[in-house]
Amino acid sequence: MPDATVATIEESPQPPPRRRRLKRSxxxxxxxxxxxxxxxxxxxxxxxxxxxxxxxxxxxxxxxxxxxxxxxxxLDNYVRAWREADMGRYLLNTIFVTGMSIVISVTVNALLGYVLGRYTFPGKKVIYGLLALVVFLPQGYTVIPIFDLIDSLGLSGSLWGITLAEAGGVSVIVVLLFAGYFAQLPKELEEAATMDGAGFLRIFAQVYLPLAKPVLATAVILQFMHAWNDFLLPLVLTLSQPDLRTLAVGIYSLQNQYFSDWGMMSAASTIALLPIIIVFIVLQKYFIESFSGAVKG
Known part of the structure; x- marks a missing residue:
């Protein structure tokens, strides 16, 4: 009987916790x-x-x-925006540029942050100083050098040129977040991986990068927002190639062709806004957690 009584007490549902009443202030x-x-x-x-x-x-x-x-x-505004204004092509161009730039940018920034956070070498403080100066450099000052570089590489007439231009700029905030996060991880992980025969890239990709998921999420979200919304670089790189325009440039070009058709322009703007709004609504939890996790790390 005592055992049955104890079991009954243990199995009885616990009352829900009472909510704390807010003070008057x-x-x-x-x-x-x-x-x-x-x-x-x-x-x-x-x-x-x-x-x-x-x-x-x-x-x-x-x-x-x-x-x-x-x-x-x-609803015909959307039909005309998709067909006449060629928003379908611009959407596919933007998806390609954004997706590939995320892969390139996150990889490069993570590697740079890994080296700065885990290794000591001459000139490290100088690199930190240069990264800090880049924050105050306006994008307009880098457009012409980037255009010349893309043209020299023979990529000025392709989506890969726009992708490389979008991914080429170092995101200082992301690099510093990666560097700070990697710096606080235990060194024993690297020593154990080295004893197992792992090299530099294997230690980075299989040991440290999986542990940096909060910063990785931050890097992906920030690069997505930057590449999807960027206007200046795609405008310069697609002046002679209208078929390569992204959504931002395509909507801007409607002012010349359909300046009086505000219904169609609004439909095109909605097509460009909806994906990023949906992505933000879906990932807002991870967006906040990634920043808080990166700061704690």
Whole structure:
């Protein structure tokens, strides 16, 4: 009987934990925060709502009122944007450039961060200083040298040239995050791998890189946002090659051909915005965790 009583007590469901009641000062701070942040959020979100609603309207409806809703949905704006404005081709170009630039950029930045974080060599502080200076270098100053380099390599007329240009710039923040994360990992891992006959690349790829998942996620997300939204470099590299345009450049080019067709331009903008919004919504948890994990590391 005592055993049955004990088993019954152990199997009985535990009551759910009681939620802590907020203090008066905390409730006041929460209310004030909502009243301050809600208008800011509405102002920030309204342009996206306007663009999406305009993509479903005619020109007269777009400028006729500020009401974001309409009784008639003009889905033909998307059809014309996909076919006439060639957004389908630009979307495929952007996917290719973004995907390949992520592979190249993350690999190079991770290797550079690994060397800076795990090894001591002459000139290391100089490299850190140069990386810090790169942060303050405007992108406009590097466009012409990058264009000359891509042209010298014979890649100015291909998507690989745009991809290399997007992936070629060192992301200082990502490199420093990798360096800081690799520096705090135990040295015994490297010694054990060396005793097993592993070389430099094998130790990096099979031992240290899998442990750096938080920083790896940060690097992938940042490079995705950069390559997908970049405008200046693809504009310069595709001036003579309209078929190689990315989404950002393709939407900009509509101002010359379809300047008065705001419905189609809004539809094209929505096509360009939706993928990155979806990716951010899906990965926002990992985005926050990657930054917090990188900082803790």
């Amino acid at each position: 905390e409730r006041l701070a929460l209310i004030v925060g909502v009243f301050i942040l809600l208008p800011i959020a509405l102002v920030w979100v309204y342009p996206f709502i306007w663009v999406f609603s305009s993509s479903l309207k005619s020109n007269s409806e777009i400028f006729g009122s500020l009401n974001p809703f309409t009784s008639t949905l003009h």
